Amino acid sequence: MNPAELLGPDLSLAFWPIVIGAIVNSACAMLGCYLVLRRMSLLGDAISHAVLPGIVVAFFFAGRNAFGWLFVGAMVMGLLTTFLVEALRQWGNVPEDSAMGVVFTALFSIGVILLSNWARDVHLDVSCVMYGDMDVATSIMTRGFGFEYPRVFPRMAAALVAVVVFLFLFRKELKVAAFDPALSTSMGFSAGLLHYLLMGMTAVVSVSAFEAIGSVLAVAMLIVPPATAQLLTDRLRTMLILSALVGSLASLLGYMLARHFAVNSAGMMATVAGLIYAAAVLFAPRYGWLARTQRSLALSLRIAGEDVLARLYRNEEASRRQASGSAKTGDAPAAAESIPVMTSPWIHRLARSRLLHGGEVRPAADGGLALTDRGRQTAESLVRSHRLWEAYLVQNFQLPLDHLHEPAERIEHFIGPELQQQLAESLPKTVVDPHGRKIPGSIPTDDRETEPAP
């Protein structure tokens, strides 16, 4: 029984490529996190070239179909590459990327020379012997334990399990070694050994991935998902999980698109991974470009709206004072200038419509706007913050009067209820702001979420 059949005739063919793709992609993606963090992202690329001599030698000693030996030959070369790169880096203090370049070009050249000498008449096409193709590899089926599955499935599953176990077992040490090798050595275990283990694991997994999904996709999976995850999070643990998810998503989407456009699925998965990375660059919640612009837009909208409310409140206050005959001119009309984020006319129109919609203002008789009760409450708390801050400035910084308004105007948007509380406590007896205007006493139950003071 082939589990794929459960999906019905046309989807059954899609089951195994996606599953195996997801498995191998996540194994490579998780290992790739450490490579990217240690600035050795191109190691996968180096290994994909360096395995040639291993294959040629294994081919001539073990013959064509002793496939296991070709795999061992390739893996030996992978391990040799990581060892040589590390040796050059430590003893020859050659920078990492140059060391990788020297090592893999040298090994590849040795491979070509051997191939050109021994294999002139032999039909050994390395690109198809070693670098499997996703579509083909996942459809070579075998039967075991009562149901059919692709021959590469057990090996790839084992590779994934090994990676997960390895990363889990050494998560502390790997984390420290990745970020601060000196510290890890001082803590009693040698970063060197761990580094070799990690590189060895990378060599083994990438070589087995070459055979299953081809070097094109394997190398991509060692770099692109980790880089994408790095954009989305700062914590290593989430980075590993996200990286595996991106790898699996690339497998799913990539295969579907490849089926639709009848193109090579390994190549499409790599391309899709690239698109996911681009999407992360644009839409990442914190560092994404879109998120940043969206957030500053929202900020300026809120500030513009609050300025309108404050002005309306002051106008009401002024008219009330005129009625009671004690007009005071000190409080200059609030300048429309708000925090230098995005200040433009359409912001104000937008802000005004939001206020109308939010029920904080209502159209007044003379075509302007007037505060609703809720609006008045917000405005009152705003003006209270403003005046408390001005009082605080005077008390602590002995600033001349004309220096008070502008900074307070800016700060008022960011003073939440608790800060207002603290300000009030630090100015116990003041009820009137430096300009002699009454500080609105009541502390409204403000629904504005607390704004972090700058």
Add this chain to the structure above:
Amino acid sequence: MSTPVSSTTQNETSGTSRSAPPILDIHDVTVAYHERPVLWDVDITLTEPRLVGIIGPNGAGKSTLIKAVLGLVPLAGGSVSIFGGTAHSQRRRIGYVPQRESVDWDFPVSVLDVVLMGTYGRLGWFRRPRADDVAWARECLASVGMADYADRQIGQLSGGQQQRTFLARALAQRADIYFMDEPMAGVDAATERVVFSLLQSLRKEGKTVLVVHHDLRTVPQYFEHLLMLNMRLTAAGPTDSTFTADNLRKTYGGRLDVLEAAADALRRRQKSD
């Protein structure tokens, strides 16, 4: 919360007419890295050549301020003008001493090559430094006591010597205003003395020098004007009136170790005058 403070005391401005543009005018500068505000509404105006110390706790944005003024870091808000123009338009008159860690000291260049880089700004495209540029570079090297290290690869220098090389490079720029990012961090006493005497001579030649400094003990002795920074300008003005315990507390918050250092600096100053 900006407190625009003009470094000139009230009577001075009335004396000179305000025709010449201020040497340095930082207006409402705000810098934010990934939504974390690093500098908030900083206002600084320098109209007279001054030896200015920029102090404040770690992460206060001291070197960010310099980088923002020089245009190396994007401003989230506000504006900067040097001698009335932008940093780029006045680039010939600006000297810069970056932090030592910002450079790969294994790079294959000699000490003289590094100092010569200071003259590149005036040379313009394609033209190579000429004999008189080399002579000027050697002169700058001599003024920092590094004359006989000219041909040594920079990787073989000690921390202090590397710092002096950067200093000589800034001198080679023949600038009118210098921005120095912790020139005296982690250097030996001899180098610190050389740097200080250099600052003095620059000041005598009527140049303005802004120095990010971390060692509070030497602040009163080194600088005549202070900018105290902690994400916002907590205090600014002549050292005598600004370097007060109250301002320090406001700038450094309650951290004891820093206050101790400041306290003994104050005691030493009271003893000397």
Add this chain to the structure above:
Amino acid sequence: MSPSSSPRRPGLPVALVLIPATLIAASAWLLPSIAAYTSALVSYNTIVVLLGTTLLGANAGLIGTFTVLRGRALLGDVLAHASLPGLPLAVLILGRRSFGAMLGGAFIAGLAGVFLLTLVRRWTRTKDDAAMGIIRSVLFGLGVVLISFVQTRDVDGGKAGFDSYILGKTAGMLAEHVRLIAIVSLASLSTIVLLYKEFQLTSFDSGFARVQGWPALVLDNLQMGLVAVTTVVALPAVGAVLVTALLILPGVTMRFWTERLRTLLLGSAVLGAAIGAIGSSASATFSLLPAGPVIVLVGVAFFVFSLLLAPRRGLIARQIAQQKFRRDRRRRRLLATLYELDEADGGENDWHGVDRIASRHAWSPTELFQVVTEVELEDLIRRRDIDGAGQLCRLTTAGTEHAATIVRGFRLRDALLDQYPDQAVLVAAWEPRDFDENLPPEQLASLEARLRADGRLPAVPPRAMPPADGLEENRR
């Protein structure tokens, strides 16, 4: 290593480099006549390959130096893979397979790679090597997709084997390839000669460069553009692996030999040319030696040789320097201990047990034997075997003087550190006679006065200044 910067007549170095280069490049056009002239000695193909690989080696060595220094050594390999989608695209657009169109496609894809790389570097927090990795693998994946797409379309002139089609084999190099490489070499050489100081500054300290008003990003892109041009032009001639190798090997190898950027650039160009020439002639003389890989291995041979044997930066040189430093320290320790033992016994030289000294400093027997024989050869001590196990040794008069200066140096340093603790960094590496040269006179006098007061100042006759210790050169 290089002579101190000679008075700089701007014209000379430019002429020195440009004229021979133009001659070599011009020879690409004179190929037919050169071949005719030398066809008796060497076949035409050998000359083509020889000239092509020499020019490519020089050019790749030259611009490769900057990519190695900037930590982008694998840029060549990245751009070679990134140019793959250009091939099927060109064939799709053109409708048939034409070599020129594919080269154009590869070039545009390569430049697109450089552009994307700059975009990623500027707008994201992804580091350089990961950014290059992404560009390489995503564009290569796209290339494979397009190839498998073209396979199903009916395009005449064959559709498969794209990736092998653009990756030329060095032995099959054509005069046309050599001319292309010559043009690119001349262009990149003159760019680097003209913009030498700009590239030097932006590579070393891009912050400072931007403050001086230089468009650091533009210069950076220009550098990467040169690599893209060289890679794409060389791909059909020699293939991706040889280009990558020639971009890295000369720069990395020369770095072992020089500390100057100018010598490094010139050396890399010359070494690159030499690697190309030697490799291709080897492939021409010995049988079954593919040209490309042989050139790479010749380059690697140079690299390994320099890695081991280069003076100062080479592995062996550094080991020797370390050994020498340790030996000198032991030598000084021995003399100082003997002097202090004499001082304790009231000042005249008498015999002291060698093993006691060794145990005091925890030296192994071999270390002890080595330092004692060395010092004895310098006629600074006398040795006498006593019938039981063990030996005695005694300072000679010359030995005493020499030891006095060493001990004086130690004690001055200790005194200095007591008074000025923060001087430690500078003083730690000073030799005994540095104190006399570098310390301000009044400071030296006060230290000596303090030592004389508690009777620990060794009497040092003025003329007996010890020979400069060998470690002058790399004193940190």
Add this chain to the structure above:
Amino acid sequence: MSPAQLRTNRSVQWLLISVLTAIPSGCSGNTDGKTDGRSHENAAPTVVTPFAGKHPIKAVCTTGMVADMVRQIGGEHLAVDQIMGEGIDPHLFKATPDVIARIHHADVVFFSGLHLEGRLNELFVDRIDGKPTVPLTSSIPEARLIGDGGGGHDPHVWFDVALWSETAEAVRKFLVAFDPPHAADYEARAKAYRAELASLDTYCREQIAATPPTARALVTAHDAFHYFGRAYGIEVKAIQGVSTETEAGVREINQLNEFIVQRKIKAVFIETSVNPGGIEALVEGCKQRGHEVRIGGELYSDSMGKAGTPEGTYPGMVRHNVDTIVKALR
């Protein structure tokens, strides 16, 4: 991390490594568990269950040569679906999901065999879903194959027309067993097609014989024409080996130049689906030595011409190759 913990970790580390290395070498491309009684890798299926599905039989063929053979013998009873189109090199063929689907849904797969189709070969040989797969080269006695000094056989059998007509036997035998009702048709069509190939073989032999003996040499970029040389008595030289990874030395190019100039060979040849790989360099090299040699034309090596054109069929392709060679070398 106390040292004790370190030791346990270390032992776990070695356990991990050994597990990982053991897995791959365990299972290699084995052929046990096959249902169709295949003796060795390149053998034809001996146990064939007669076709019960709806005619025409859906037959997937890999290269153009295979498809042409199967069309000729199968006639209208088979719907032939050729997955490697014109101009595609079987070694560098990039599979796609729909190719895999076509293979999966086909009733029978005919492929060339001897590893010409790379990894697809493994897919056909190791099928476990009961669908028959027929390697055409299975009916050629091993003695007549070139190669296997240890590196496997040279799969380019179709250059020797007589040898390639042997593969008709494999197709006929299978179809007769697989679709007994139309056995007579298949027998007749096979006999007719083999006759046509026989006359084609003599035609090639005569044409090549007509070329001047000294200049009778075929110089190409890739070493794929051994069977052609052996069958029709023409010397075969190539710049680099069969696989695209191999690379020639400059000395080999010079030796080939020497060979062409001395033997006064008038033309060298490039292949449709593969990189010219130094052939142009040979032409330039000889020109310098005063011997005018030109590129005699494009030979079809691993793939055939565009469908519908004479070169789109196997006889057309062979005739094109022979005519190009003879015209250029005369």
